[in-house]
Amino acid sequence: xxxxxxxxxxxxxxxxxxxxxxxxxxxxxxxxxxxxxxxxxxxxxxxxxxxxxxxxxxxxxxxxxxxxxxxxxxxxxxxxxxxxxxxxxxxxxxxxxxxxxxxxxxxxxxxxxxxxxxxxxxxxxxxxxxxxxxxxxx
Amino acid sequence: xxxxxxxxxxxxxxxxxxxxxxxxxxxxxxxxxxxxxxxxxxxxxxxxxxxxxxxxxxxxxxxxxxxxxxxxxxxxxxxxxxxxxxxxxxxxxxxxxxxxxxxxxxxxxxxxxxxxxxxxxxxxxxxxxxxxxxxxxx
DNA sequence: ATGCTTCCTGTAGCGGCTACAGGAGCAAGC
DNA sequence: GCTTGCTCCTGTAGCCGCTACAGGAAGCAT
Numbered sequence: 001x002x003x004x005x006x007x008x009x010x011x012x013x014x015x016x017x018x019x020x021x022x023x024x025x026x027x028x029x030x031x032x033x034x035x036x037x038x039x040x041x042x043x044x045x046x047x048x049x050x051x052x053x054x055x056x057x058x059x060x061x062x063x064x065x066x067x068x069x070x071x072x073x074x075x076x077x078x079x080x081x082x083x084x085x086x087x088x089x090x091x092x093x094x095x096x097x098x099x100x101x102x103x104x105x106x107x108x109x110x111x112x113x114x115x116x117x118x119x120x121x122x123x124x125x126x127x128x129x130x131x132x133x134x135x136x137x138x
Numbered sequence: 139x140x141x142x143x144x145x146x147x148x149x150x151x152x153x154x155x156x157x158x159x160x161x162x163x164x165x166x167x168x169x170x171x172x173x174x175x176x177x178x179x180x181x182x183x184x185x186x187x188x189x190x191x192x193x194x195x196x197x198x199x200x201x202x203x204x205x206x207x208x209x210x211x212x213x214x215x216x217x218x219x220x221x222x223x224x225x226x227x228x229x230x231x232x233x234x235x236x237x238x239x240x241x242x243x244x245x246x247x248x249x250x251x252x253x254x255x256x257x258x259x260x261x262x263x264x265x266x267x268x269x270x271x272x273x274x275x276x
Numbered sequence: 277a278t279g280c281t282t283c284c285t286g287t288a289g290c291g292g293c294t295a296c297a298g299g300a301g302c303a304a305g306c
Numbered sequence: 307g308c309t310t311g312c313t314c315c316t317g318t319a320g321c322c323g324c325t326a327c328a329g330g331a332a333g334c335a336t
Contacts, residue, residue: 008313008314009314009315010313010314019293019294020314021294022294024316025292025293025294029291038301038302040300040302040314041300041301042313042315043314055270055271058269058270062245062249062269066291072270078267078271083256083264083266086264086266086267087253090249090266093249094246094253097246100242101242101246104235104238104239104242105239107200107201107235108232108235108239111200111228111232114228115225115229118221119225126221126225128221128225129216129219129224131200132196132197132200132202132210132224133189133192133193146282146283147283147284148282157325158282159326160324162284162285163324163325167323176332176333178283178284178331178333179283179284179332180283180284180332180333181283181284204322
């Protein structure tokens with residue numbers, strides 16, 4: 001099984017950095033294609049699987065949600081997916097990233113000024129606690 | 139039970155916006171104090187609980203992790219927590235927020251330029267797919 | 277007493293994995 | 307051939323932070 005065209009699951013795991021259990025999990029839930037088996041029942045993976053797993057990993061690193069990854073993979077994966085559809089998914093993702101950035105920026109300034117107020121003087125009340133101690137929805 | 143000093147769980151839920159099941163869950167896992175009970179076995183909440191739940195909710199809205207919320211509550215909650223300890227937790231949180239912002243900024247520009255490259259020309263290969271299709275760890 | 281609402285406990289589900297246990301495949305050494 | 311030792315197999319249960327349900331009891335108004 002040292003042929004390029006037949007990897008055992010452990011080897012696939014090593015090459016892609018994806019946990020063995022996770023690979024089987026991906027198969028179970030339909031994220032990756034079910035590989036063929038040896039006569040003894042062991043999974044045999046090919047280059048396509050290596051690519052797909054690497055793809056999944058990369059996409060998750062880039063913050064794509066599992067649902068988005070699924071969507072791209074269901075378009076045929078990196079090999080066949082249509083450029084425009086993938087681009088649309090990425091564009092959505094970009095929007096989300098930007099929204100999150102805006103949220104965080106607001107939060108950052110709120111936290112920073114509050115912490116600063118607290119640090120400045122040793123007044124009776126703690127600005128940070130006050131900040132947290134109001135449950136009216138923002 | 140219309141006394142200010144004795145709320146049923148439903149009323150507490152309504153006032154704080156925290157799900158009834160979640161309130162009981164918080165009790166089970168030790169996030170909030172176990173309230174006294176009526177003779178019939180029903181939980182009776184007071185102003186302290188209202189405050190604590192509101193506090194938890196607010197802190198979660200502000201992105202504090204459950205562990206951080208727990209930490210602050212274990213300092214005695216909004217009422218007794220020490221200003222400096224709370225401030226330290228908040229400062230850590232602020233750091234994390236800033237780190238995340240930096241990450242997102244990088245991701246944003248990567249996504250934006252990649253999507254843009256793809257949009258520009260109808261070349262053979264899709265820049266977005268190429269971006270995703272490399273599983274070497276960043 | 278009868279209904280109606282609220283509350284109680286206990287248990288199971290979600291997603292996205294991860295971690296076992298207990299058994300079988302398989303290659304290599306002797 | 308047989309044992310050793312690794313990898314792999316299946317199935318199940320655990321993690322977090324909740325949420326949802328079932329089946330029953332409390333409590334209030336009529």
